[in-house]
Amino acid sequence: MAATTQNGGKVATTEEDRRKVFGLAARDSSGVLSPFHFYNRKNGEDDVTIKILYCGICHSDLHQVKNEWKNTVYPSLPGHEIVGLVTEVGNNVGKFKIGDKVGVGCLVGSCHSCENCIQNQENYCSKLILTYNSIDTDGTITYGGYSDKIVVNQHFVVKLPENLAMDKVAPLLCAGITVYNSMKSLGLNEAGKHLGVVGLGGLGHIAVKFGKAFGMKVTVISSSMKKREEAIKQLGADDFLISSDPQHMQGAIGTMDGIINTVSAKHNLVPLIALLKTKGKLAMVGAPEHPLELHVAPLLFGGKTITGSLIGGMKDTQEMIDFAGEHNITAEIELIGADYVTNEAMKRLAKADVRYRFVIDIGNTLYSVEQLG
Template identity: 65%
Template structure:
C-alpha cells in the first residue's frame, strides 16, 4: 500500500497545496527526506510567486500532478548540513531556484548547464530519484543537494532577492548567451511584469539603452522614473510603433500570453535578436519573411545553470538590483493568484513564509 505524502519521508513538513485545476490553495501536510551526506536542510523564510506557479496550479500546461506545492524562488536559512557538505554551514542565508537535481554526467551538466539536462529534476511537480514527488517553497522547509543551493550575497535583501532565483536568471542568462550586453546598444523589453522589470534593471546595469514595450500606457511613468528605462513604447499605438521600426538591437520578450511576434521583429535592426522567455499556453507564429529579410534571429532561453545563477546573484548584489515586490502571507495566496492572473501586481508577489501561520 502506497504511503501518504505525510508519511513517505522522515521529516514532517507543511505547506499550501492546490489539489485540482481550480488552483485553490489550502494547508497540506507532507514530508521531506532526512538530511543526506550531500544535503542542506533549509528553513524557508521567503518564496516568490512565479507566473509558472499559477499555470501549474491550474494545470494550464497539462502536466500538473496533484496535489502540488509550487514555489521555486526560495530563500532561507541553513539549519542542518550533511557530512560531505563543505560549501555551507548552519545559519547561512541561501537560495534554491528552479531545479534541485540533474544527472551531473551529460554534456549539458558537464558544461554547467544543468537547466538543460534531460534528467533535470524540478523543485516542484517532478519525481525525485527515490521515486517521491518534489514539493516547492510554499512550505516551511526543504532539503536540497548542496550542488543546487546558492549562496545569498550579504547585501542582498532576502525578500526582494527571492524572485531573482527565477525571474532574474531567466533574463540574465539570455543576455549573456546571446551577447546582449554591449554598452550603448538598444534593448527592448516586451512586457513589464515580474520578468520585465528585472530585465530593465539588469539591462541598465550592463550599460544598455532600454526601451519598455507595453500595451499599457499607464506604466510609462514608473518604467522611466522608477525602474530607469530610457524610453517607453505603447505597442498598441501604430504611429509610435512605426516610428520605432528598425531601431533596436535586441528584444527580450517576457510576455506569457499568446501574442504576435511580427510587430516585435519589425522593431529590430538588421541582425537584431528577439529572445523569448515567456511561456504562452499556445504556440506562437514566427513570420519567416521578417527574419529572412533582415537576418534577424528568434531564440529562446530557460533559466540558467548553477554557476551562472550564482554569477547573476553576485552581479545583482554588486549593482544593487532586486525585484520590486509585494509581501503576502501564506493565507493570502489565493487572493494573490487571482490578482496575478489579472496582472495586478508591481511586480512580484513574495510569500513571507517565516512570518506566516501555515496551518
C-alpha cells in the first residue's frame, strides 16, 4: 500500500515494497531541515543501491526546500551531488560491482526513446526524472542525497576515478557537468582560446579549472576585487576583470572567444557581450530570478550569440568525471556535518558565504542527528 501526497505522488508505507532510509528533509516552506525516515524501492534488475558517503549542497537545494520555484512537494529531501559505494546490483547490471566508487547527479530517469535521449542528451528529455522532488517510475516521490542510501537505475550512475578524493568530487556531479557541458558544446575546450568566467562561486571556480586543463587563457570577471588573488594565485586564472569598473572592462573589449556566465543575480549583459570577439558566444548557466534586459544591437554587430545550458547527459557526465581524474580536478569545498546543515549551512548559503561548495559528510555524521527526530 502507498499513501498519495496532495501533489499526486505516492509515498510507500510498507517495508514489503520498500527499504527504510534515513535523511534530512524540509516539511514546509520555512526550509528547515530535520530528521526524516522514509522508504526507497527495493533494488530492481537494472538498479544499483548506493551507500551515500558525501553529498554536495547546490544553491538550487535552497530554492527547492523554500518552495521559491513554486513546485516543491513536501517532505522535500534535497541533494543531487551524490557520491558513495555500491552495496547491491541488479541481475542486469554489468557496469558496476559491489564496492565500486560511484556518483549520481541531477538525473535518475528519462524516457530513453525520444530524440534527446537517443542523442545522449537525457538532461533535455521532456520526461526526465530529477534526483529529488520528482515523480519516479513507480509513482513515488524521489528523495535525494541528504540521506544514507539511494537506489538508482544503472544508466544514471557514473564510475568515479580512484585518484580523486570523494568528498571533493561530489560537486562535479552538478556544478562540474554544468560548466563542462556548456564549454564543450560551444567549442570552449580548445587550447589557445580565451575564456571568460563570470562569477567565482561553486560553478565559476570549477570552470576556471576546466579551462586551464583544456589549455585555454582564462579571465575571471567579478564585481569583487577581493576575489582577484584567489582567482589567480589559488585557481590559476590568467587575468581578472572588475565588472563594475568600465575602464578596466574597456581594455578587454573584443578579446574573448567565449564566456561562461554563472551569475544568478540580476545584472547587465551588454558589457559582457562587448568582451566577445566576432562570432563569440556567451553561455548562461546561472539562472537569475528576475528577467534580464537585453539590447540586441551588440549581438547584431559582431554576429554574437547568447545561449543557455543545463547540466549534461550521462555520456558527457562520465566523460567529465574521467577528464577530471586525468587532470586531478576537484572542487574546493567546506566539509560539514549533518548537524551543521540543519542549523547554519543554509543560512550561509543564502548569503553566498562559502568557498566554494558545502559538502555534507553523510557517512560519518548523518546518524548523529537521528535522535533529534
